[in-house]
Amino acid sequence: MSKTPENQPSDAEKPSSVPSDTINDAQVDERDRSNRDAIALPFHVAGSGTLDRLIDTARDYAKATTAEDTDKAYAADWKHFARWCRLKGTDPLPLSTEMIGLYLTDLAAPTNGSPALSVSTIDRRLSGLAWNYAQRGFTLDRKDRHIATVLAGIKRKHARPPVQKEAILPEDILAMIGTLGFDLRGLRDRAILLIGYAGWLRRSEIVSLDVGKDDTPDSGGWIEILEESAVLTLNAKTGWREVEISRGSSEQTCPVHALEQWLHFAKIDFGPVFTRTSRDGKKALDTRLSDKHVARLIKSTVLKSDIRAELPEKERIALFSGHSLRAGLASSAEVDERYVQKQLGHSSAEMTRRYQRRRDRFRVNLTKAAGL
Template identity: 25%
Template sequence: MTEILAPAAPIDVAGTVLAHADAERVRRTLESSISPATKRAYASDWRSFAAWCAAKGYPPLPASAETVIAYLSEAAATVRPDGGWAYAVSTLTRRAAAINAAHVSAGVPAPGAGGQVARALLAIRRERTQGPRRVDPLLTDDLKILLRALADTTWPGAVAATRDAAVLLAGFAGAFRRSELAALNLSDVIPSRHDGVHLRVRRSKTDQEGAGLVKALPFGHDPLTCAPCALYRWMDLLTAVDGAGGRVALMRAVRDMNAQETHVCRRERARTDSEAPLFRSLAGGGAVKDARMSGHAVNEMLKRRAAAAGLDPTRYGGHSLRAGFVTQAFRAGADSRAIRRQTGHRSDTVLAVYDREYAPLVGNAVTAIGL
């Protein structure tokens, strides 16, 4: 978020003025408390607010609570051409947080400190009658449809098909957020002779301190839906890419790759210490880039694969994998504690949403009243 912050200036706190160097350390400490993804979002939010202030003739820093409320209210009233709200309440809330963070980092009072901005956001939330839009969960049968549709063993389509199968199966079996999938490195894949594959999540949305979490992806019965198989097929292609053979080696690896009807997960696998991204961007002609696949790219890939499989892509997104795991687990009779062991949720509050909206008949007495 450094691009939206003013240079560190002496800070006067209770009559004590910090020197420039100490003020800079304070700024950096506060900045490090925010995750990189949040910093990027805050930077975009600040640019929006600063541009709005410039157009209106208001100072963005320091800004009054009234200025921020006027900005948020105008954004809240904006509608898209289809009649829907242009900005969700969650987006407006984040923008208010970004404005406050910029003020705190610059050593000036935050406009939200008095509670007026929070009350304005509450009023906006009450005025919105539409519920939050959620993507549909991808259940096991849906996932099989996608996997069968993307089965491609020919060059160069097999490269993208192999990567996407690995992303889909790891995301579903591991109940991953798309940002967590994008952040995985090769060294985070830990082969297990007994469990299948362990995937190390170094940091997540609810674990900003980086305590970490290990998710186990068990051996699957069907090679089509076996997550370890899908990961190893993709990693075999990466081994060819990262070696000295280049494109020729990759083409050879695609040619020698076992089809989805055959398990490849049971042979001994060595763990790598490479910090290269696990899921990478692709270029035309089967080329694998060094850059990691972004969370947005995961979302767009899933939509493309859903469309190719005959499903409505507008109903699905990257979160469909995590939502699908939770929903499928509830439908299979798993309890919330067992589900949280894989998802990393700290309470049952969010899980109850999936249980209520996507598995309404599970444990419901209506199934036992003889209708």
């Protein structure tokens, strides 16, 4: 039997491989070098202790403009482009829109036999290059004809509808939490699934929560448990927003009760809400969980339950991800679309509809309304 997420080590037990650490360190170093180059005193200004401290603070602010995962991706994009340039006998600096156009072409139709990248990945690679050039004092104009025309042709020829993960529906989430035990680790994972599902949260939002405001420097929000609900204040992708999660009809499936049980038995009253546990699952540690734990948890509980059991194991794993939680309630809640949009924190209804996997598309008949 192939190795699956359910028999892989937990986040607390999973060892870090040396190559992965080396790559991550290199990406962080690249990001730090970019910040050091971008934030500095003008040549004609003499340095001082006060100015040096301001520069350090400014660099910290500059680092906070993008998420760490985004920074790592942008660093990897630059590394890949720089290597491609070396293989072609050129250099990534100074900026050459002609070479970038050829690079995009090679990503879409590789000449070395490697698989072609998707249009969305190519577009993201271009965004990474634009960011990296900006840190080095260059402006990458995406509308330049050497880039815009090539990218438009790639999109026209290779674009495909986005591949969406399956939504986790009410019967699915009940089956998933039914696979969890009632030890400390089980209480934690049950709270993660129910809070993530009821709050329509991203996996990064789930693990970034603190018990109180400003408990930790890396906090992404905090919780307030009230008599009828829990209120989550989140620093999300679109800015600060509040998410209210009401109590359920049964303690067994109530997300607020599950959260209270985890916090009580784990004895957590400060700092990260969701932390790692000891190997025996009997003690909560201080370390915040990684958002990757949420993805692994979803896949492992799907496998342990009978969800889509008619499919091979590999296909079942591939169907679900962290976004499946967020899409689940959006697809199941029988409420006006504007309430779903507000809860998800979307600026447009079109984005919300991407999460509604089985919405009633013809609830409003515009054809009849137009008199036809």
